[in-house]
Amino acid sequence: MAPTPVAASPDPRKLRKLMAAGLIGSSIEWYDFFIYGTAAALVFGKLFFPDSSALMGTLLAFSTFWAGFIARPLGGLIFGHIGDKVGRKPALVGCLVLVAVSTCAIGLLPTAQSIGVVAPILLVVLRFLQGIAVGGQWGGVTLLLTETTRPHRKGQAGTFGQMGVPFGLLLGTGAFLLVGALVKGPDFLAWGWRIPFLASALLFPVVLFIQLRIEDSPEFRHLQQRATEAAAEIPRTPIVEVVRKSTKRVLLGSALLFGSNAFFYVGVAGVLDYGVRELGLDRNSLLFVSLSVSAVGAPMIYFAGSLSDRFGRRPLILTGAVIMGLSAFPYFWLVNTGSLVAIAIANLIASALGSGLTYGPLAAYLGELFEPRVRYSGITLAYQLAAILVSGGTPFLMTALIASTGSTLAVSMFLAAMALCTFASAWVLPETVSRARTASAGEQVATASWR
Numbered sequence: 002m003a004p005t006p007v008a009a010s011p012d013p014r015k016l017r018k019l020m021a022a023g024l025i026g027s028s029i030e031w032y033d034f035f036i037y038g039t040a041a042a043l044v045f046g047k048l049f050f051p052d053s054s055a056l057m058g059t060l061l062a063f064s065t066f067w068a069g070f071i072a073r074p075l076g077g078l079i080f081g082h083i084g085d086k087v088g089r090k091p092a093l094v095g096c097l098v099l100v101a102v103s104t105c106a107i108g109l110l111p112t113a114q115s116i117g118v119v120a121p122i123l124l125v126v127l128r129f130l131q132g133i134a135v136g137g138q139w140g141g142v143t144l145l146l147t148e149t150t151r152p153h154r155k156g157q158a159g160t161f162g163q164m165g166v167p168f169g170l171l172l173g174t175g176a177f178l179l180v181g182a183l184v185k186g187p188d189f190l191a192w193g194w195r196i197p198f199l200a201s202a203l204l205f206p207v208v209l210f211i212q213l214r215i216e217d218s219p220e221f222r223h224l225q226q227r228a229t230e231a232a233a234e235i236p237r238t239p240i241v242e243v244v245r246k247s248t249k250r251v252l253l254g255s256a257l258l259f260g261s262n263a264f265f266y267v268g269v270a271g272v273l274d275y276g277v278r279e280l281g282l283d284r285n286s287l288l289f290v291s292l293s294v295s296a297v298g299a300p301m302i303y304f305a306g307s308l309s310d311r312f313g314r315r316p317l318i319l320t321g322a323v324i325m326g327l328s329a330f331p332y333f334w335l336v337n338t339g340s341l342v343a344i345a346i347a348n349l350i351a352s353a354l355g356s357g358l359t360y361g362p363l364a365a366y367l368g369e370l371f372e373p374r375v376r377y378s379g380i381t382l383a384y385q386l387a388a389i390l391v392s393g394g395t396p397f398l399m400t401a402l403i404a405s406t407g408s409t410l411a412v413s414m415f416l417a418a419m420a421l422c423t424f425a426s427a428w429v430l431p432e433t434v435s436r437a438r439t440a441s442a443g444e445q446v447a448t449a450s451w452r
Contacts, residue, residue, distance in 0.1 A: 019149055020161045022211050023142045026097055027165025028172060029204045033104040034069065034135045036173040036197045037128060038270040038396070041065065042277075043177070043284060044194045048112040049121040061121075068125050070393020072132025077381035078240055080137020084144070084377030085239035092377065093141030094208055100134035101204040103127045108198030136388070140381035143364045148373070153310055156434075159364025160306035166360070167298040170269055174292040176200060181285050239378040243371070247379055250370050253426045254383030255390070257318060257363060260325045260423035261356035262392040263416055264332075268294065268352045271399035271412075272336060272344065279403070280339045290345045298353040305361025313434045314366035318427040321358030325351055326420035333409040351416075359423060369433035391419060 045062035076096070084092035107127045113120040142162040150158035176197035184193030243251065269291055276282040309317050328351040335347035371379030402411040 016150060019145060020158070022207065023146050024161045024164060024168070026093070026204070026207045026211060027138070027142045027162045028168035029201065029207060030097060030100050030135060030138050031165045031169025032172040032176075033100045033169075033198075033201045033204070034131055035170050035269065036104075036176065037069065037107070037131065038266075039173055039177050039273070039288070040194055040197075042270050042274040042396075044190055045124070047190065048114075048194075049124055051113055064397060065121065065125050065128055068393075069128045069132035069135070070388045072129040073136035073385040073388040073393075074382070076133035076136020076138075077140065077385035078378075079133065081140060081240055081378035081381040082238070084137070084141055084381070085375055089141050089144045089148070089377065090211065092137055093145065094211055096134045096136075096138035096141060097204055097208045097211070100131055100138065101201050101208070103130035103134065104198050104201035107131075108195040108201075136385045137381060139384055140377045143380065144368060144377055147365050147368050155365040155369070156306040156309035156314065156362050157303070159368070160303045160361055163302050163306065163360055163364050164299045166265075167295040167302065171292055171295040171299070173197065174288050174295065178285055178288050178292065181288070239375040240382065243375050243379045243382060247371060247375075250430075251379060251383045251386065253430050254367050254370055254380070255386040256422045256426035257359070257366070257430075258384065258387035258423070259391050259426075260322050260416075260420035261359045262387055263395050263419035264325055264351045264356050266392050266395040267399055267412070267416065268348045270396035272348075274396070274400060275403065276336070276339075276344070280337075282339065282341070286341055287344070290341055290348065293345060294348040294353050297349060298357050301353050301357030302361040305358045306365065307361075309362035309365065310434070313432045314362040314369075315427050315430070315432050317362050318359050318366070319424060321355050321360075322420050322424035322427060324355035324358065326417055326424065328355060329417035329420060330413045332416065333413050337409060355420075366433060370430070 041062040045065065049065075050057070050061045080092040080096055083095065104127075107124065110123055110127065111120055139162065142165070143159055146158045146162055147155045177194075180193050180196050181189060184196075273284075273287050273291065276287045277284050305317050305321070328347070332347045332351050335343040338344075367380040367383055368376055398415065399412050402415070403409060
C-alpha cells in the first residue's frame with residue numbers, strides 16, 4: 002500500500018481553528034447526549050412513567066437512556082460509511098445537525114400527563130436519534146483532528162475531541178445546577194428541566210462554521226485523489242472490509258474503552274441516582290461534585306494524550322487500567338460514607354485520573370490501528386461497540402444490582418472486571434507511535450501491519 006502523507010507543516014492558524022471547532026462542537030454534542038442522563042436520574046421517571054414506583058420509574062428512565070447507546074453502533078455504521086466514502090467533514094456536520102434537532106425536540110416533548118403512553122415512546126425515538134448522531138460524531142471529529150496535525154502531535158490533537166466528554170458533562174451539569182438554582186420546586190419539574198435541552202440550539206453556529214471554514218483532512222483528500230486515479234483505493238463498503246479483515250482489532254479496540262466507560266457512567270448517572278434516592282444526599286451538591294471532577298478530568302485527558310506522543314499509547318492506557326482496577330472496591334467504600342468530599346475523592350482517583358490516562362491517548366491510538374481508507378468505519382465500530390456493551394447499560398445495571406443484593410459489592414466487581422478488560426486489550430495490541438511517525442514521514446508501510 003502506498004503511504005498516505007499528512008501535511009508536514011499544517012497552517013498553524015487553520016489548525017487552531019480546527020482545534021477550537023473540534024473542541025466546541027464535540028463539547029456541545031456530548032452536552033446534548035449527557036443532559037439526558039442527568040434528566041433520566043432526576044425527572045424523567047416522574048414525568049414519563051408517573052404510575053411506577055420510584056425505583057421502577059428510575060429503571061424505566063435509565064432504560065430509555067440505554068436506547069441512545071443501542072443506536073450508537075447504527076450511527077457508526079451510517080456515518081462511518083459516509084466518512085470513508087464522502088468525507089470526514091460531511092459526516093461530522095450531519096451528526097451535529099441531527100443531535101441538535103433531536104435534543105431540542107426533547108425539550109419540547111409533552112409528558113405522559115398530557116399525551117399518555119405516546120410520551121415515553123417519543124422520548125425513546127428522540128433518544129435513539131441522539132444515539133445515531135453521537136455514534137458517528139466521535140469518528141468525524143477525531144479524524145479531522147488527528148489526520149490534519151503533524152505525526153508527532155496526533156495524541157495531543159486527538160484530545161481536543163476527547164476533552165469534549167468532560168467539557169460536555171461540565172456544561173450539562175452546570176446547566177442543571179443553574180436551572181435548579183433559578184427554578185425551584187414544582188416549576189423545575191413542570192418546565193425548568195426543558196431549558197438545558199432547548200439550549201442545544203447553540204450548536205448550529207458551530208455547524209455553520211465547520212461547514213464553511215474547515216477543510217476535510219489531508220489524508221482523506223489524498224485518498225480521494227488516488228480514488229480518481231485508481232478506482233480500487235476506497236472500498237465500496239468500508240465497514241464490510243473492516244469486519245472481514247480487522248475483526249480482532251475492532252474487538253480489542255472496543256475493550257480498551259470498557260474500564261473508562263464503566264467508571265464514567267457509574268459516576269455521572271448511577272451515583273447521582275443512588276446518592277439522592279438511597280443515601281439521601283442533596284441533588285445539587287452531587288451535581289457540583291460531578292462538575293468539579295469534570296473540570297479536573299479535561300486537563301488530565303490532554304496531559305495523557307500529549308504524553309502518549311512521547312512515551313507511546315500503551316503505557317498510558319495500561320497505567321490508567323491499573324488505577325481503575327485497584328480503585329474499584331475503595332470507590333464504593335468512599336461513596337457509601339455519604340460524604341461529598343469522599344465521593345469527590347473517589348471520582349477524582351477513578352474517573353479523572355484512571356479514566357483520563359486511558360481515554361486521553363485513545364483518539365490517536367484507535368485511528369492508528371486501522372488503514373486510512375477504512376479508518377472512520379473501523380474506529381467508529383470499535384468505539385460504539387463499547388457504548389452498547391458497557392456504557393448504556395451501566396447505570397441500569399448498577400441500580401438493578403444494588404436493588405437485588407442490597408449492596409454495592411457486585412457493582413465494584415463489575416468495575417474491576419471492566420478495568421481488567423482494558424488492561425488485557427492494551428497488553429495484546431501493538432504500540433503504534435513509531436509506526437505512525439514512520440508512515441507519515443513517507444516510508445512504505447505494508448497493509449498487513451494494520452491487521
